[in-house]
Amino acid sequence: MSEARRQIERVARLSYGRLVAILSARLGSPHRAEEMLAESLLAALETWPERGVPDNPEGWLLKTARRKAIDAWRREATAHAGQQEIIAMIEERTAQVGDGAADPRLNLMFVCAHPAIDAAIRAPLMLQLVLGLDARRMASVFLVAPGTLGQRLTRAKAKIETSAIGFELPDEADRPARVADVLDAIYAAYAVGYNGMPAGDRKAADLTQEAIWLVSLICAELPGEAEAHGLFATMLFAEARRPARLDPQTGALVPLGRQDPANWNARLLDDAERALANAARHASLGRYQLEAAIQAVHAARRRTAETDWDELERLYRGLVAIAPTIGARTGHAAVLIEAAGPETALDALDAMPEVQRRSYQPWWATRAHALARLGHKADAHEAFARAIGLSDDEAARRYLWTQADMLRPR
Amino acid sequence: MQYIIMNYTPPADHPDAQSVRDAADGEVWGAYTKALVEAGILVGGEALHPSATATTLRVRDGSRDVQDGPYADTKEQLGGFYVIDVPDLDTALEWAARNPAAASGAVEVRPVITRSQ
Numbered sequence: 230m231s232e233a234r235r236q237i238e239r240v241a242r243l244s245y246g247r248l249v250a251i252l253s254a255r256l257g258s259p260h261r262a263e264e265m266l267a268e269s270l271l272a273a274l275e276t277w278p279e280r281g282v283p284d285n286p287e288g289w290l291l292k293t294a295r296r297k298a299i300d301a302w303r304r305e306a307t308a309h310a311g312q313q314e315i316i317a318m319i320e321e322r323t324a325q326v327g328d329g330a331a332d333p334r335l336n337l338m339f340v341c342a343h344p345a346i347d348a349a350i351r352a353p354l355m356l357q358l359v360l361g362l363d364a365r366r367m368a369s370v371f372l373v374a375p376g377t378l379g380q381r382l383t384r385a386k387a388k389i390e391t392s393a394i395g396f397e398l399p400d401e402a403d404r405p406a407r408v409a410d411v412l413d414a415i416y417a418a419y420a421v422g423y424n425g426m427p428a429g430d431r432k433a434a435d436l437t438q439e440a441i442w443l444v445s446l447i448c449a450e451l452p453g454e455a456e457a458h459g460l461f462a463t464m465l466f467a468e469a470r471r472p473a474r475l476d477p478q479t480g481a482l483v484p485l486g487r488q489d490p491a492n493w494n495a496r497l498l499d500d501a502e503r504a505l506a507n508a509a510r511h512a513s514l515g516r517y518q519l520e521a522a523i524q525a526v527h528a529a530r531r532r533t534a535e536t537d538w539d540e541l542e543r544l545y546r547g548l549v550a551i552a553p554t555i556g557a558r559t560g561h562a563a564v565l566i567e568a569a570g571p572e573t574a575l576d577a578l579d580a581m582p583e584v585q586r587r588s589y590q591p592w593w594a595t596r597a598h599a600l601a602r603l604g605h606k607a608d609a610h611e612a613f614a615r616a617i618g619l620s621d622d623e624a625a626r627r628y629l630w631t632q633a634d635m636l637r638p639r
Numbered sequence: 640m641q642y643i644i645m646n647y648t649p650p651a652d653h654p655d656a657q658s659v660r661d662a663a664d665g666e667v668w669g670a671y672t673k674a675l676v677e678a679g680i681l682v683g684g685e686a687l688h689p690s691a692t693a694t695t696l697r698v699r700d701g702s703r704d705v706q707d708g709p710y711a712d713t714k715e716q717l718g719g720f721y722v723i724d725v726p727d728l729d730t731a732l733e734w735a736a737r738n739p740a741a742a743s744g745a746v747e748v749r750p751v752i753t754r755s756q
Contacts, residue, residue: 374732
């Protein structure tokens with residue numbers, strides 16, 4: 230491969246999101262920004278091998294994309310007479326140089342997680358616009374038909390354009406709620422990646438890395454946002470435990486409580502604890518800091534060889550109070566088995582709405598564990614069977630079989 | 640909206656009718672079927688005899704051509720199907736991902752044309 234080609238690939242890989250962000254802000258249209266960037270990358274492929282790589286490749290691509298955008302507008306505008314002032318306005322807008330302050334990708338992330346954008350599409354939209362992931366690859370991980378995801382992304386980008394969602398960072402008053410939306414979208418991307426991973430899905434594993442990168446960008450650009458540090462810590466804790474998640478012999482999932490801390494990545498755990506300490510410097514408590522604190526208690530087992538169940542129970546109670554999701558409530562119930570006994574855990578499980586829990590695999594697995602602890606073998610076996618039927622990965626099924634198998638009457 | 644979920648599995652997994660029956664009542668397929676029933680979305684479904692029992696027929700230029708074996712000789716074969724009633728394709732895919740054939744072979748999901756639509 231020629232030097233020029235290598236350069237183009239490097240720029241496309243490293244700077245894609247930044248260039249789309251800058252262009253989107255200037256053109257007011259992420260869709261057009263992507264189009265124009267694609268055209269200027271094409272132009273680079275044509276000219277760089279002959280004329281050499283310019284000193285500032287990103288600057289060259291931006292300038293080319295901007296020129297192409299103006300040309301395109303001119304072409305469209307000549308079809309509609311009397312739009313000269315619009316062209317003048319656009320030229321003025323596109324001539325503005327980035328003020329060099331914040332990373333423009335941050336602005337783009339706020340646009341993608343804007344309240345006007347459907348919450349379900351925010352994560353894939355962010356991954357596509359900021360990181361350049363393509364719809365096909367994301368569709369598998371998000372478990373959506375590729376064509377459907379493509380349509381939804383196109384619709385979301387059109388919405389940004391037609392409703393002229395601003396590219397300025399939200400002001401102080403709106404900041405906390407808007408940051409929360411951005412973090413939720415990043416966490417959604419991380420969660421689908423993490424859950425899709427046990428089967429060894431590379432696409433899913435990559436997605437967790439991208440999500441970690443996105444949240445680290447927020448931590449760097451908005452260091453005062455405690456929740457961003459909390460989310461960063463949560464993800465690093467989960468990453469650190471990844472090597473211990475599967476039994477190398479059987480391929481079965483190993484639940485957190487049975488993982489050997491020696492298999493955890495100590496360096497990542499240190500990083501996670503540091504990120505949590507960064508969050509603690511700011512006097513605000515939120516969902517992600519609590520999630521990170523829960524992870525930190527589990528991680529402390531590497532030093533103390535014990536799990537502090539009472540502390541976990543307190544933290545989960547706090548989490549359920551501010552974010553009563555089905556996941557948090559089920560997690561709380563699982564901890565209650567150890568902290569307060571299986572009867573209390575079953576009460577907490579039964580208190581959850583039937584429609585939410587009916588097809589939620591972790592609810593059935595937790596219920597099975599609580600019943601097994603009480604010695605209700607037949608009921609426990611049935612609950613394990615339900616959890617198996619609701620599992621979408623082989624590793625979880627294998628773990629649940631061995632649990633169910635131990636309860637079988639002999 | 641009704642969707643058919645077709646299970647394509649390696650024929651070696653269930654070489655005869657008895658092994659299909661055992662699997663259907665077993666811990667994996669049985670648990671999946673039960674989860675569909677308990678969720679209240681199962682419309683119907685059947686398990687099929689192994690693909691080796693299939694007979695394929697074509698009529699070309701007025702003459703019949705009957706062959707032993709399934710229509711397409713692929714690595715995975717249609718082993719059975721479920722029909723479910725769920726609000727949208729996203730939900731259907733969620734259930735398809737839980738289908739044991741998704742891990743061992745492939746699962747095809749298609750909307751069913753119903754009379755009322």
